[in-house]
Structure formats: structure tokens, C-alpha cells
Amino acid sequence: MTEAAPLFCMEGVSKRYGGVRAIEKADLDVTAGRIHAILGENGAGKSTLIKIMAGVVAPDEGRMALDGRAATFASPAAANQAGIVCIFQELSLIPDLSVADNIVISNPPTRFGMIDRGAQRRIAEEALARAGASDIHPLALVKDLPLSRRQMVEIAKALARNPRILILDEATSALTAADVSKVFIVLKRLRAEGLALLYISHRMHEIAELADECSVFRNGQKVATYAAGSKSDNEVVELMIGREYSHVFPPKPTRPKSETPPVLETRKLSWTERLRDISFSVRAGEIVGLGGLDGQGQRDLLLALFGVLRGCSGEILIDGKAVSIASPAAAKSKKIGMALIPEDRKTEGLMLPMTVRDNLSFAALDRVSHGGIVDREAERRLIDDMIKLLGIRTAGIDIAVGALSGGNQQKVVIAKWLMNQPRIILLNDPTRGIDVGTKQELYQLLRKLADAGAAIVFYSTDYDELIGCCDRVLVLYDGAVKRELVGPEITERALIASALNIDMAEVGRAAVTA
Amino acid sequence: MKDWRFWLAEQRGTLLAVGIFVMMFIIYSSNHPAGFSPNVVQTAANKGVLLAFVAMAQALVVITAGIDLSVGMIFTLTNCLASWVVVGSPLQVAMGVIVVLGVGSLCGAINGAIVIYGRLQPIVATIATGAVYFGIALALRPTPGGGVDETLADAMTGRVFGVVPASLVVLAAVVAVVWVPFSRSVTGRAAYATGSSEAAAYMSGVPIRRAKMAAYTLSGLLASIGGLFLTFFTYTGDAAYASGNAYTLFSIAAVVLGGVSLFGGKGSAIGAIFGALAFRTIGDLLFVFDFDPLWQPLFQGVVLLLAVSLGAFGLFRVRNRLDWFG
Numbered sequence: 001m002t003e004a005a006p007l008f009c010m011e012g013v014s015k016r017y018g019g020v021r022a023i024e025k026a027d028l029d030v031t032a033g034r035i036h037a038i039l040g041e042n043g044a045g046k047s048t049l050i051k052i053m054a055g056v057v058a059p060d061e062g063r064m065a066l067d068g069r070a071a072t073f074a075s076p077a078a079a080n081q082a083g084i085v086c087i088f089q090e091l092s093l094i095p096d097l098s099v100a101d102n103i104v105i106s107n108p109p110t111r112f113g114m115i116d117r118g119a120q121r122r123i124a125e126e127a128l129a130r131a132g133a134s135d136i137h138p139l140a141l142v143k144d145l146p147l148s149r150r151q152m153v154e155i156a157k158a159l160a161r162n163p164r165i166l167i168l169d170e171a172t173s174a175l176t177a178a179d180v181s182k183v184f185i186v187l188k189r190l191r192a193e194g195l196a197l198l199y200i201s202h203r204m205h206e207i208a209e210l211a212d213e214c215s216v217f218r219n220g221q222k223v224a225t226y227a228a229g230s231k232s233d234n235e236v237v238e239l240m241i242g243r244e245y246s247h248v249f250p251p252k253p254t255r256p257k258s259e260t261p262p263v264l265e266t267r268k269l270s271w272t273e274r275l276r277d278i279s280f281s282v283r284a285g286e287i288v289g290l291g292g293l294d295g296q297g298q299r300d301l302l303l304a305l306f307g308v309l310r311g312c313s314g315e316i317l318i319d320g321k322a323v324s325i326a327s328p329a330a331a332k333s334k335k336i337g338m339a340l341i342p343e344d345r346k347t348e349g350l351m352l353p354m355t356v357r358d359n360l361s362f363a364a365l366d367r368v369s370h371g372g373i374v375d376r377e378a379e380r381r382l383i384d385d386m387i388k389l390l391g392i393r394t395a396g397i398d399i400a401v402g403a404l405s406g407g408n409q410q411k412v413v414i415a416k417w418l419m420n421q422p423r424i425i426l427l428n429d430p431t432r433g434i435d436v437g438t439k440q441e442l443y444q445l446l447r448k449l450a451d452a453g454a455a456i457v458f459y460s461t462d463y464d465e466l467i468g469c470c471d472r473v474l475v476l477y478d479g480a481v482k483r484e485l486v487g488p489e490i491t492e493r494a495l496i497a498s499a500l501n502i503d504m505a506e507v508g509r510a511a512v513t514a
Numbered sequence: 515m516k517d518w519r520f521w522l523a524e525q526r527g528t529l530l531a532v533g534i535f536v537m538m539f540i541i542y543s544s545n546h547p548a549g550f551s552p553n554v555v556q557t558a559a560n561k562g563v564l565l566a567f568v569a570m571a572q573a574l575v576v577i578t579a580g581i582d583l584s585v586g587m588i589f590t591l592t593n594c595l596a597s598w599v600v601v602g603s604p605l606q607v608a609m610g611v612i613v614v615l616g617v618g619s620l621c622g623a624i625n626g627a628i629v630i631y632g633r634l635q636p637i638v639a640t641i642a643t644g645a646v647y648f649g650i651a652l653a654l655r656p657t658p659g660g661g662v663d664e665t666l667a668d669a670m671t672g673r674v675f676g677v678v679p680a681s682l683v684v685l686a687a688v689v690a691v692v693w694v695p696f697s698r699s700v701t702g703r704a705a706y707a708t709g710s711s712e713a714a715a716y717m718s719g720v721p722i723r724r725a726k727m728a729a730y731t732l733s734g735l736l737a738s739i740g741g742l743f744l745t746f747f748t749y750t751g752d753a754a755y756a757s758g759n760a761y762t763l764f765s766i767a768a769v770v771l772g773g774v775s776l777f778g779g780k781g782s783a784i785g786a787i788f789g790a791l792a793f794r795t796i797g798d799l800l801f802v803f804d805f806d807p808l809w810q811p812l813f814q815g816v817v818l819l820l821a822v823s824l825g826a827f828g829l830f831r832v833r834n835r836l837d838w839f840g
Contacts, residue, residue: 056717077719092717096710096779097703098520105707106719114698139520157718308835327835 005068007032007196008053008084008165013062015048022048024220025062030165035187035197037207037228040217041240041293041463041496046200049217050167053198054086055079080106083164087154087171095143100124102142103157127160128153132182147273148175155183159190166190167198172206184210202293204233204500216240233502241492249468250447252487253285260284261320263455264338264424266305269314274300276480277314282424282455287446289470289490290459292499297479298459299343302426305457306340307331318424332420339417343428349413352402356394357383359401359412364419386415391441407438414445425449426457431465443469463495477501527773528785534771534821535792542795545802552677558798559679560671560747564589565790566685567740568761569768570693571622571733573786576769578729579709579778580629580636584644585737586762588621590753591651592741597660597751600742607663615738621647622734626727644762651753658752667746681743685787688739692732693783701728709778767814768793771821793818 006029015023023045030036040046051057053064055073064071066082073079079086093102100120101108109119124138133152142150151171158166168187172180187210191197201207207214211228216239224239231239262281269278275297282288290298304312307325315322318336325331331338342348350359360383361368368379383397390411394404401412410430417425427446431439446469450456460466466473473485475498483498485491522529539558543550568585575582592614599610621643628639672680696702704725707715715722740761745751765786766776772789774781796814800807 075719076717080719088717092714094707094710094714094718094779096775097706098524101703102718105703105715108700108703110700114695115700115703117698137520139517139524141520141524144523303834310835 006030008066008071009064010049010053011063011065013049013052013059013064015052015057015059021220023052023059026217026220026222028215028222029225030196030198032164032196033191033194034212035191035199035210037211037214038198038200038217039207039214039236039240041499044217044240045220046217047169048220050086050169050198050200053079053084053165053167054088055084056086077106080161080163083162084167085158085161085163085165086167086169087158088169093142093150093154093157096141098139098141099128099136099145099153099156100138102153103127103138103160105157106161123160124156127156130159130186131156132186133179148179151175152179152183155186159186163195165196165198167200169200170202172201172203180206202500204236204502233497237493237496237500237502240496250444252447252471253451262317263319264305264457265317265320267315267317269301269304269312269316271300271304271309271312274479275304275312276478278479278481279314280474280481280484282457284423284453284455285450286472287450287456287458287470289466289473290457290476291463291466291473291485291495292476292482294461296476296499298476299428300479301476302340302428302457302459305331305426306338332422337421337423338426339420339422339424340426341414341417341428341430343430343432349416350401350409353400355398356387356392356401356404356412357397360386360397360416360419362416364416367419382419386419389418390415390445407434410434410438410442414442418449422454424455424457426459428459429461430458431460431462439465463492466490466495467492475499525782527775527781528788531772531785531788531792535788535795538792538795538799542799542802547802552673552679556673556679558795559682561798562791562794563681563685564740564743564747565761565764565768565794566787567688567736567743568765569772569786569790570688570783571736571740572762572765572769573772573774573781573783574696574705574729574733574736575636576766576774576776577709577778577781578705578726579712580726580729581766581776582625582640582730582733583637583762584621584625584640584647585733585765586758586760587644587647587651588618588734588737589741589744589761590755590758591621591647591654592618592738593744593748594651594654594660594751594753596742596745597662598654600662600666600745602663607666610663611742614742615735618738618741619731619735622731622737623727625734626730629730630723630726644758648753648755648758651758655751655753658750658754660751662745662749664749667749670743670746684739684743688736689784689787692736696728696732697782701725705729706779710780764793765790767818771818 008030010026010028012025012027013023014021014025026045026049028049038046048057052059055076055078071082073082094105103124104120109116109123121138128134128136128138131152133156136149136153142153145153155171172183175183187197199210213225213227215225216223216236218240260283262283265281267279270276278301280288290301292298300309303309305316307327307330316325317323323336325336330336361379365374368375368382387394392408392411392415394408401409404412431442446456446458458470467490470490471487473490473495474481475483475485475495477499482501485494543554546554548554568589571585572582595617596610596614599613600607601610625640625643628634628643629636632639670680670684674680674683701721701724704715704720704722705728707720708722708725712722768790769786770776771792772781772785772787774786793814796817797810800810800813
């Protein structure tokens with residue numbers, strides 16, 4: 001791996017967000033003419049690493065060098081100038097501009113101070129051809145293209161900038177199989193042309209086909225770099241695991257619940273290309289986890305259940321009867337009794353400048369009002385009960401929610417929905433960005449609610465939580481349920497392996513012999 | 515493949531505005547006692563161009579996903595200023611015109627600077643600056659008065675070769691000199707990109723600040739051309755609060771009618787011009803059909819509502835209800 005001098009290297013780079021370390025003393029060498037794969041589970045620091053390389057975020061400490069000379073990038077534009085081009089997971093295309101406009105956006109060809117449309121068209125056609133996507137018309141508007149085509153435009157746009165280092169962050173996640181093979185041909189040609197490629201993917205077979213060398217990240221640190229093919233899938237999974245178990249979970253009930261009819265059930269639930277034929281059921285008293293890598297449809301599934309998505313096909317059954325849930329308002333009605341604890345508490349969960357009281361009573365106003373008038377006394381009693389139940393630490397109920405700590409804010413979000421006494425509780429990664437103490441209280445609360453008869457669907461990107469909290473876990477991959485793990489089957493190894501879509505039998509065998 | 519189809523799709527909003535205007539104008543002129551005569555066209559043009567300039571000004575800012583609630587006040591301020599300075603010898607008149615346009619651009623640039631560097635929302639920033647600009651206008655003309663070089667004024671509001679209204683010729687020239695270069699430049703492209711998705715524009719290394727600054731400054735310039743023309747028509751300066759506000763609101767209506775998306779990134783100043791002309795023709799239509807002028811606001815409102823509804827059909831295709839909000 002060291003036969004050629006690295007084109008780009010990174011030494012001891014760290015980055016913290018608030019108190020959370022995203023990346024800690026990371027080293028990385030990138031060599032021209034090679035494809036370097038980066039592996040790691042959710043939150044291992046991969047995204048931060050490439051954001052630093054691409055000039056999106058500045059590192060707190062550490063050095064970077066390009067061609068042996070120290071390099072710092074103040075902006076994405078500066079990184080582009082130096083020849084580092086990144087294709088991000090979240091697309092960077094401008095929806096209202098045409099494909100050609102987008103491809104040349106960073107550096108449009110000009111003549112007499114105006115954009116030369118002829119030249120622009122030629123550059124765009126050339127770049128699309130290089131990306132193997134000549135079927136895309138350069139004058140089409142980006143917003144009219146399906147996701148997989150947009151991803152190809154994104155690749156063409158990167159190529160039009162003549163990069164020396166091309167970073168692909170999950171660039172194939174939205175592509176069809178036919179497109180993936182086209183992209184692979186392009187990537188291999190670029191490697192032959194002497195580009196350095198950094199390839200971030202969760203798809204092990206893609207890495208096996210493409211990569212020359214691999215680096216594994218865990219907890220913000222690089223734990224290994226090895227030549228591709230020198231380690232088995234199982235060894236790679238081992239490298240990716242290895243965090244200490246620091247959470248305390250309440251004991252799970254042992255009695256089987258299978259006799260009670262399911263409170264919530266879906267049959268072949270599908271939505272656009274993001275959800276495919278999802279069938280599962282949740283009984284009262286059960287906590288069902290949603291696992292898998294970030295963005296495999298877990299969030300969409302929760303939104304579909306909660307009536308936010310339009311045009312879903314398949315059935316949703318409540319208490320065994322098919323229902324149609326047309327809006328969150330319908331989902332929270334007494335008949336259905338559903339609550340969704342959203343992922344982004346700042347925009348979807350709370351009105352930050354408003355008081356704790358107002359935030360808490362929004363979802364349950366009809367419970368404490370008579371003839372449209374809010375009974376302030378009843379409201380106050382209910383809120384006090386909730387604050388006690390959840391142990392929300394606040395100076396009073398009339399201060400702005402924005403003044404509370406992240407953990408307490410999240411408790412307010414949960415309390416807000418509990419005021420409605422829901423029977424079905426959907427949680428979308430509720431512990432993201434909150435402290436360990438609050439997390440533990442949350443786990444206890446979830447179990448208490450389940451014991452009291454709630455049916456809970458719990459999506460988490462933290463595998464420990466799924467293992468510690470859930471009675472069953474559905475692992476999603478590409479919008480479909482890849483595997484269902486029950487009781488003792490829920491292990492980190494099984495979760496990661498099925499999340500990566502690795503053949504389970506093989507990993508299972510290795511686990512037995514290990 | 516079929517390039518013209520893509521062009522058509524892109525220009526749909528603009529073409530719709532042109533269509534609405536042409537239709538209305540045909541109905542108007544065919545019912546006018548004098549018919550489609552140079553006189554009728556000239557009167558209509560002179561009434562229309564004022565709003566057309568202000569609407570163009572608004573369109574530039576709206577394209578960047580902003581909104582400028584001070585355009586009407588810049589229009590009023592420059593009218594008052596012109597009634598002081600566009601007088602005297604030809605040289606003084608020329609200097610006066612330059613001063614008026616310069617002040618308009620400066621007003622726009624101040625808006626831009628507050629929005630970009632002060633990071634205030636455009637709606638708040640321009641309400642505040644609009645009040646300031648009106649205050650200055652009032653200081654310049656506590657009561658209506660002043661004057662303007664009548665030779666220039668009559669030339670600008672008359673006809674070229676006895677047929678074409680001079681005001682339309684100036685409007686076309688402004689489009690050619692200001693709008694066309696802007697929309698085809700890197701800065702103009704950046705303005706569209708910023709309006710469509712500021713985050714994506716930033717990630718693509720687009721000059722966001724330069725684009726916004728240019729949009730606001732040119733917006734001020736265009737509003738001041740409008741103010742200049744108002745002076746040419748009325749021969750006076752008048753710090754009229756109601757009129758300034760009406761121009762601001764009508765400019766937003768014209769922009770929407772002209773197919774410029776209030777979410778930014780879509781539409782053109784040409785569309786806004788035709789939106790403005792169509793909006794003005796609505797009022798004239800009532801006149802030729804002998805309606806009581808009292809009905810004019812109601813009728814304009816209904817037409818605007820219908821036009822806006824056309825643009826809202828896209829919402830029926832939304833698959834994720836959260837997209838309705840953002």
C-alpha cells in the first residue's frame with residue numbers, strides 16, 4: 001500500500017460537535033490510481049471525514065497534505081479548486097435548473113461575460129457520456145428526473161470538474177442495478193486514468209468488486225487499513241463492532257405475547273421506490289425495533305404509518321380492521337391512538353420559542369378543553385403529572401422550551417404525545433444527540449409504557465438500543481424487510497450482517513466456530 | 515431530441531402570462547370606442563410600464579427566494595428626487611437622471627447588504643428600509659410639487675415614428691441592457707440556483723452573496739427607472755404613501771401572474787412584465803365595459819386568485835405531505 005507516495009494524506013484530524021466527538025485523531029492516505037473504500041457503521045465518523053476533505057467543515061485539529069504540501073480548504077469551492085470533488089449522499093443539484101446548467105454550475109463557460117450556452121451544452125453532453133448516462137437530455141430540469149437519474153447527473157457534474165480525487169459517499173444507494181454496473185465501468189476507467197477514488201458504501205459486494213484497499217472506521221477513529229480481499233466479511237464485521245456496552249436496559253419480559261391479536265399490522269405496505277411490500281405486526285406490550293443502515297426506508301415507514309405519505313399501497317390494520325390514515329390528525333384520533341416521536345425535535349417536534357406548557361398541550365388540547373375553551377386548571381394538572389412521570393427538569397412550565405437541555409427537550413416531545421394516551425407509539429431515532437442519563441430514563445419509560453399495554457415501534461441507528469430494548473427487530477434494506485430477529489437472535493453481529501445484506505448463514509457459521 | 519419541448523416547459527409561466535395579457539388586450543381594444551389605435555396603445559403602455567418596471571424589480575429579488583417590500587417606496591422616493599434634480603440645462607438633466615438611478619441602485623444595495631450581511635429575513639429588512647425610504651421621500655416633498663424637464667418627459671411618454679409608444683421602447687431597451695445580460699451571466703445563474711436551493715448552491719461553490727447583491731441592487735435600479743417615468747407622466751413629485759404601498763403589492767401580484775415562483779428559482783422578468791401589463795389591463799377592461807370602478811379591486815383579486823390557482827396544481831402530485839410545508 002505504500003509503494004507510491006500518497007496523493008493526499010490526513011494526520012491526527014479531529015472534529016467535535018458540541019461535546020460529541022465525530023472523529024478523533026484520524027489518519028488516512030489516498031493514493032492516485034487506486035480505489036480506497038471506507039467502511040464503518042452508522043455514526044462511525046465517515047461523513048465527517050469526507051466533509052473535512054471536501055471543505056464543508058473545518059477540522060478542530062490535525063493536518064492535511066495534498067501532493068506533500070500542507071492543505072486547508074475554507075469552502076467546498078476551495079476544495080474543488082484543489083481537485084477534490086465530492087459526490088454527497090444528499091444531492092447537491094439545483095432542482096429548478098436544467099441538467100446542463102447543473103453540470104457546469106461551479107464554473108460555467110463564458111463568452112463576453114455571459115454564459116456560453118453552446119459550450120455549456122457540449123461540456124454537459126461530454127460529461128454525461130463519460131458518466132455513461134447519455135440517455136439524459138441536457139435541457140431536462142433536474143426536478144423532473146427520477147432519483148436514480150439525478151444521481152447520474154451528480155456523477156457527471158463531478159466529472160465535469162476534472163477531479164484528481166473523487167469522493168463517492170453512498171453514490172450508488174439510489175441507483176438501479178443497470179446503472180451501478182455502468183458507474184463501476186466509469187469508476188474503473190477513472191482509476192486507470194490515474195484518479196484517486198474514495199468510495200464510501202455499505203454494500204460489501206460493491207466494495208469487493210471495486211476497492212483496492214479498505215479502511216474501517218469505528219467511533220470516529222480508523223481501526224484498520226488493509227488490502228481489499230485480505231479479510232473475510234466476517235472479520236470486517238468484527239472490526240466494525242467493538243464498542244463498549246455502556247447503556248443500562250430494563251429487563252425484557254419473558255412471557256410470550258403471541259396470543260393477543262396485533263394492535264397494528266401492515267400488509268404489503270409500499271410507497272414509491274422507498275418502501276417495498278412491508279408486512280409486519282405489533283402487539284400490545286411489545287417493542288418492535290427497526291434496524292438497518294440509515295436511510296433504508298425506516299423513516300418513510302414511520303411516516304407512512306402516521307399518515308404523512310400519499311399514494312401508499314397495501315393495507316394498514318388497527319385492531320385487525322383495515323383503516324386509511326390520511327393525516328397525522330387522523331392518526332392521533334381516539335379510534336387509532338397513534339403517536340410519532342419525530343427525529344428532528346427542533347422542527348417537527350417542538351415550537352422552540354413557545355413555553356413548555358404550550359408545547360405540551362398542543363397534541364392534547366381537546367382532552368383538557370370544553371366547548372373549545374381550554375380549562376387551564378385541568379391542563380396544569382395534566383402537565384404536572386407528565387413532568388413528574390418523565391422527570392423533566394425545568395424551572396417552570398411557562399419558560400420557553402428552547403431554554404431546556406437537549407435531553408429535557410426530547411422528554412417534552414415525548415410527554416406531549418403521552419398526554420394523548422396513545423396506544424401505538426412510533427419513535428424515530430429518539431435518542432440522537434441526548435445524554436446517557438436521559439437515554440436510560442427513556443429506555444425505562446418505553447418498557448413501562450409497553451407493560452401498560454402500548455404497542456411500540458422503535459427506530460434507532462444505535463444497535464445497542466435495539467438489542468437492549470426490543471422484543472423483535474425488523475432489519476430494513478433498500479425499503480424492504482430484510483430479516484426479522486426475535487429475542488435472543490438480536491445480536492450486534494446479526495444486526496450488522498443483515499444491515500449490510502451479507503449472507504447470514506456464512507456469518508452465523510463463523511460465529512459458531514469463533 | 516426535441517429541444518423545443520424543454521424550452522417550452524421552462525418558459526411555460528412566461529408564455530402563460532403573455533397569453534393572458536394578449537387575450538385581455540384583444541378584448542379590451544376590440545371593445546374600446548377608438549379600437550386598436552396608436553392612441554389607445556400609447557395610453558395603455560404608459561399606464562402599464564410603471565408597474566412593469568416595479569414588477570421587474572420585484573422579480574429579480576423573488577428569483578433569489580427573497581421578497582422586496584420596499585420597491586414601491588424606492589419608486590416613490592426616486593419620483594420625489596427626480597422632481598428636484600431632473601431639471602435645468604440638458605447637462606443638468608442628464609446628471610439628474612444619473613443621480614436618480616444611482617440613488618435607486620443604492621437603496622437596492624442597502625437592502626441587499628442588510629439581507630446578506632445582517633442575515634435578516636428579506637421581508638423584515640425591506641419593510642424597515644421601505645419605511646426609511648418613504649421617510650426620505652416625505653422630507654423631499656412634504657407636499658406634491660416640483661417639476662421635470664418637459665422636453666425629456668414628453669419624448670419619453672410620446673411615440674416613436676408616430677406609432678410605437680416611447681415608454682415601450684425604453685422598457686424593451688432596459689430588458690436588453692439589464693435583464694438579458696443578468697439572466698445569462700454567471701451571477702444570474704447563481705441567483706436562480708440560490709433561489710432554488712441555497713444549500714445545494716453553496717455545496718456547488720456558487721457565488722451566493724454576489725448573486726443576491728446583484729439582484730437587490732438591480733432591483734433598486736429598475737424601481738428607480740419606474741420612479742423616473744412616474745415623474746415624466748405626472749410632471750411632479752409626490753410622496754404618496756398609499757400609491758407606494760399599492761405598487762409594492764401589485765408588483766408581487768404581477769410577479770405571480772407572470773409565472774415567477776415565490777419560492778424562488780423559477781420564472782423570468784419578462785414574465786413579470788407581462789404579468790404587470792395583464793394586471794393593468796384588468797382595470798381597463800372594466801372601464802370599456804362600463805363597470806363601476808369600485809369593482810376594480812374585487813375583479814383584480816379574482817383574476818389573481820385564478821392565476822395563482824393554476825400554479826398550485828403541482829401540489830396535487832406531492833407524495834410526502836411534509837413537502838407541502840417546505
